[in-house]
Amino acid sequence: MLPAFERGFMDTLQDGKMRYYWDRVRHHGARYAKFHWPSxxxxxxxxxxxxxxxNHFAKRMSKIGLSPSAFNVLMILSRHDEKSCKQRDLSKLMLVSRxxxxxxxxxxxxxxxxxxAPDKTDRRVCIVRMAKKGERLLEQFLPSHYEEMRRILSNLTxxxxKTLTALLSKLRSLFWQQKKEGRP
Amino acid sequence: MLPAFERGFMDTLQDGKMRYYWDRVRHHGARYAKFHWPSxxxxxxxxxxxxxxxNHFAKRMSKIGLSPSAFNVLMILSRHDEKSCKQRDLSKLMLVSRxxxxxxxxxxxxxxxxxxAPDKTDRRVCIVRMAKKGERLLEQFLPSHYEEMRRILSNLTxxxxKTLTALLSKLRSLFWQQKKEGRP
DNA sequence: TATTGTTATACTCTATAACTATA
DNA sequence: TATAGTTATAGAGTATAACAATA
Known part of the structure; x- marks a missing residue:
């Protein structure tokens, strides 16, 4: 995130400057046979x-002292039964090492x-559980979080x-497909 | 990026597991009045x-010893006249502090x-210039980089x-708009 | 005074390897 | 042997503040 005192340029970037720079990208790329601008x-x-x-959402989270990852942990716990989860599963859901x-x-x-707390049946595993304080923090944040999402996205029909979700999902699947083929 | 020795789960995630977890997201969110699943x-x-x-492209870049940021610097230089750029402008284009x-x-x-090298007319500024070695590194990488992009994206019509570009661009503008209004 | 770049500091996120204690 | 978690280490990436040189 750009520090506050240097943010003036951002206003320029979104309008003329970005198009200007992207024109450079296109013209520079034209030298390469396989360059395909739409892609x-x-x-x-x-x-x-x-x-x-x-940046938009991270800034809102930082106001309640949460990094995106920390927020993610709390959300995962909140959505699980008993508001708890093994560290192992956290690692897998967040695509991050143990x-x-x-x-x-x-x-x-x-x-x-x-x-x-340690799991009672398998003493190797740790069970992470939401605390009252964490729950309160989430409850304080989520209503405005969801409202903000809805407010911004409401400018899409x-x-x-639906189209954007489908296309992003399709694009992602193309990368997954590549990975699969790479490991036959 | 998930370490190599724990990547088996990723294959599961893309198919069933992600839908399962996203179902949880939807049901958990339903408790909040402003929760809007499509958004x-x-x-x-x-x-x-x-x-x-x-992750896909970063992995390819790391094979030639470049982080995404480092690659970005080289690309910006390559696209500029004289293959050079002031540090100040690098900072602004990359949305990163000086x-x-x-x-x-x-x-x-x-x-x-x-x-x-220092600028001759304004001795406060530093001019960063592409070196032969950097140019060779880019020339070695870019053909396959663009080919790879094209190959994956060729599965989109x-x-x-066009639609995906337009919708992403529109979505981004909605966030910008919010920011602008936030600073009247 | 304002701007450019630098130094110093700190925090987050991530990757890897080696270790322990269980199973 | 395999798994869960920990420790230690390293390297990006980023934010902030204070500073020197220059304009």
Whole structure:
């Protein structure tokens, strides 16, 4: 995220500047036989749009002292039965190694937002459970979070939302497909 | 990126597991008045698709020893006249603070991929210039990079590409719009 | 005074390897 | 042997503040 004191340029970027720069991208790429502007344009838009959306929501989360990952942990717990989850499963759902989950859980536990206890049937596993404090924090944040999402997205028509979801999903599947074929 | 030795789960995630978890997201959200699944679904797809795409291309870049940011610097230089650019402009184009550009430029200069020289008319500014070694590295990578993009995206029809670009662009503009209104 | 780049610091996120304790 | 979690380490990436040189 660009620091606050240098953000003036962003206003320029979204209008003229970005088109100007993307023109350069297109002209530079034209030197390569396999360069295909419509494809590149899709990827550029994916990256920039993700960036803008992430920054928007990350900024809101940071106001309640949560990083996107920390928020993600709380949401996963909240959605699970008994509001608890094995660290192993957290690791798999968040596509992050177990080693990194340890640190993340540590910091959330230190703040009293979650608790950690050994599983009774398999003493290797740790069960992470939402604490009252974490629950309250989520309950305080989620209504405005969902409202904000809805407010921004409401400028897309239902048909546009549906199309965008379908196309993103299709695009993602194309990458997955490549990975699968790479490991026969 | 998930470490190699734990990647087996990813195959599961793409098919059944993701739908299962997203069902939980939808049902959990239903408790909130402003929760609007189609909107949330768009954002989830944006985030996951970005993640998959980034990992795909980042892995290819890491094979020639470049991080996405480092690659970005080289591309920006390559597209500029004289293959050079002020650090100030790099900072603005990459939406990153000047302090961070210093380190990024340092590491690329140390590897001999770029060079840094003071501007002759304004001695405050540093001009970063592509070095022969950096140029060769890009020339070696770009053909297959563009080919790979085209190959994957070729599974979208021209109409789908056009629609996806337009919708992502529109979605991004909605976030920008919010930001603008936030600073009247 | 404002701008450019630098230094210093810190925090988040991630990857890897080696270790332990269980199973 | 395989799995769950931990520790230790390293490297990106980013945010912030304070500073020097220059305009």
């Amino acid at each position: 590149v344009e899709v990827i550029l838009n994916l990256v920039y749009t993700y960036d803008v959306a992430l 080693a990194n989950i340890t640190g993340l859980v540590d910091s959330l536990a230190k703040r009293g937002l979650i608790s950690r 239902p048909a546009e939302e | 949330v679904e768009v954002i989830l797809n944006l985030v996951y698709t970005y993640d998959v795409a980034l 302090a961070n550009i210093t380190g990024l430029v340092d590491s690329l200069a140390k590897r001999g991929l770029i060079s840094r 021209p109409a789908e590409e």
